[in-house]
Amino acid sequence: MRDVGPIVDARGIHAHYGLSHVLHGVDLIVHPGEAIGLMGRNGMGKTTLLRSVLGLLPPRRGSVHVRGVDMTRAAPHRIARAGIAYVPEGRGIFPNLTVRENLIMAARPGVGGRNEWTYDRVLATFPRLMERLGHGGQQLSGGEQQMLTIGRALMTNPDLLILDEATEGLAPLIAQEIWRIIGQICATGVAAILVDKNLAAVTRVTDRNIILVKGRVVFEGTSAELRANPAIGLQHLGV
């Protein structure tokens, strides 16, 4: 039985980088299968919020529960093993490993032993990686690197996939391709948090959206609401 509570339940997160107070009591709740857009201009705390949830930057105040278990100060690998996969900004592929090794090293069954995302299925999702299996991570184009990081995240059979600026710096056609695949992945029932500046592309995929301004949530609502009120995007995102 899959539990029906939220995968991530983060409440009142306060986070600091050195002396600067980046997050001021942010809540982030993700239910199974839900796709959430996390938006805001640069420096508003999106990545910091993700890092707090992932255990990479433990919050100063507030709590993070993953599947009902308190993981506020847990090691990042425990949070990952609770079913959360991370595709960081800048991608974070291992350049000293081949494409094949990047995928294999991450392979593991998900929570409850699910093994839907096998090596073969990931390669079928990203056929371009198939021709590159023996190449080092650094020999890939930006788009291929992004496919590799998403594929690698899927190898962990996550219940929640976190994508930080997945299409940043990619050519429009490649970005479109990535968005199409993200849409496919979300349709399989994997929950997702998408951070991106492309409001239209994000809201096509997401159910719910959060906008951060200076470390606070200023808007939370459905994609339909955002589309119906272009003023919101204009005011907080400048788009």
Add this chain to the structure above:
Amino acid sequence: MRWLALPFDTFAIQLLNAVQYGLLLFLVASGLTLVFGIMGVINLAHGSFYMIGAYLAWSLAEHFGNLGIAIVVGVALSLLIGAALEWLFIRRLYDRDHLYQVLLTYGLILIVEELRSIVWGDDVHAVPVPDWLAASIPLTDTLSYPVYRLWISGVCIALAIAMAFVIQRTRIGMTIRAGASNREMAQSLGIDIRFVQLVVFAVGIALAAFAGMIAAPVSSVFPGMGNQVIIICFVVVVIGGIGSVKGALVAALLIGLVDTFGKVLELEVAGIPVLPELAGMSVYVLMAIVLLWRPEGLFGKRAP
């Protein structure tokens, strides 16, 4: 320039000695380069565990009456010692400046030397070669080569192959390499990086100790024996390229050859004797030449 050639049989024996010495150096240096390359920690005390290995081999062989059992028990103990040290001290160094690492691990040298004195005393000991390896292979009517030295080389080669296999071909090796390149990313993929680091450090210590154990019957066991080894091992790591196990193997063999033949060749330049008089400098001259040619070492990553 005058050059005195060696007779072939002497040359053959010295070549075998050089390879055996180089392979033994590789075992010690591989742990050093792994720990430095993956965790970024300079462990000055690494050579002390070469000494601990030799003393363990001596005392355990006396206790069990069998060097083989002594080595198995000794390696298990070294793994435990390495894991305990990582847990108690070394993991506090990963995010710190190299100065702290040098201070702490230099302190460890003094502590290990003192503990060795308390536990085993300051005497020099000999470890007998096991009976089944005690034979010699005759090369000519007057010269022969001990089987035990060949056995040392064989064991070192087997371990080098096993290490290359684990690092390059197994999932554990991929995890270690991934953790070395991007610790945070590896953690976010569910890898317990602290445990990986503990294991790598413990294995490095066990390799150094194992080298001391198998060297004990040929080198004898004496206080401070690790200090000679650690300096040469740093030369190996620097020549090979920091973090490169392959580089450590090539560099260790090179040093074995240069050091051994530096001591037996006779060379005169313009009437001034150069070798073997200056043999003590030969490995450092080699290091200087390599660094002038390739500042990052033979197999090191070029600084971007």
